[in-house]
Amino acid sequence: MGRCRGGLFGVALLATTIGFAARAQPRQVNGVLGGSVLLSPLLPRNKTVKEIEWSFSAGAGATIQVAEFGPGGFKRPDPKDRFKERLEMFNATALKIRALERGDSGVYGARIKLHPALVEDQSFNLSVYEPLPEPGIRSWLLSKSPAWCHLLLECHLPSRTGGTVAWMRGWGEPGGVRVRALCGGVLQVGVQPGSPNTTLTCRAWRALEERRRSIHLASVCWNGGDGVRPGRWTVVAAGMLLAAYAARLEFPKVPPWHRPQ
Known part of the structure; x- marks a missing residue:
């Protein structure tokens, strides 16, 4: 029983320590x-x-008091x-910021005064982003025959967007389509x-934003829909394909996918 009490005390102490650490570190908040x-x-x-006294500071600039909540x-x-x-x-305690601007990014401090004479400081690190754009899709037609069409696809976002990309498929196995994930948002498709x-x-x-964009593989292969888009990936694409052929690799089955939510 003594060991049990000692273990419970250790857990409680750890939880308290984590709680204080969480409050000492600025909490990340993202806005659009x-x-x-x-x-x-x-x-x-x-x-x-x-x-509660609210303050704001951006970078090396001065800290200014922006609001007070009180009697x-x-x-x-x-x-x-x-x-x-x-x-x-x-x-009674939460501060709302509307019509966010780029200059609103920074650290917001909350000095909380509690009865009878306690003071606690918490802070928030706000990052304001541009609205998430629609992802771009680049396609390269690598080879085509009466039996198969081989493509390289890349899904991407503009740099410094701060988002994540992943390929998805509909429900069920896409018959007649073989896919191999290469790196990041790049796929090798047959x-x-x-x-x-x-x-x-x-x-x-x-965060709370999501955008989707689809590509019709048959259109790229046989109808000239999205066409061939040469660019900086062309040499990389050719190298990947040649390496796969040299090793006599086959397209594996479809890897794990992000299913539609």
């Missing part, structure tokens, strides 16, 4: 240009908040600062003429 975010402090149980309600020390009418008191369900979809997501 023109949208809104909510900064909500973590409050200790059974404690009453007297007031007198919501106050703005300088209503003419960069936020103007875009800040509001969402509830398609047979007349195959049903030859559509592949690229999914891009970031």
Whole structure:
């Protein structure tokens, strides 16, 4: 029983330490240009908040006080600062920022004063991104015969977008289509003429945003839909294909996919 109590005490101490560490480190919050975010402090149980002072700093710039929550309600020390009418008191403790701008990225501090005489500091690191664009799809026609059409596909987002991409397929096995994931958002694809369900979809997501774009493989292979797009990947694509042929590799079965949500 003594060991059990000692173990429980250790777990409780670890949980408390993790809780303090989590509050000491800025919590990451992501926002979209023109949208809104909510900064909500973590409050200790059974404690009453007297007031909260909100501050903002960007990079090496000065820290400014932007809002106060207290017995007198919501106050703005300088209503003419960069936020103007875009800040509001969402509830007794949470700060809402509307119509986000690029310059809103930075660290927001919350100095929380609790009854009777406790003070706790928490902070939020806000990153404001451009709206997530539709992912781009590049296609290269590597070879074509009456039996098979071989393609290289790349799904991508512009640099510094901060999103993630992955290829998806519909429900069921895409008959007559063989796919091999090479690296990142690059696929090596084989398609047979007349195959049903030859559509592949690229999914891009970031935080609460998601965009999708599809490509029709049959159109690229036989109808000239998306066509051949030469570029910086052309030499890489050729090298990958030649390496596969040299090793006499076959297209494996479809690897794990992201299914539509």
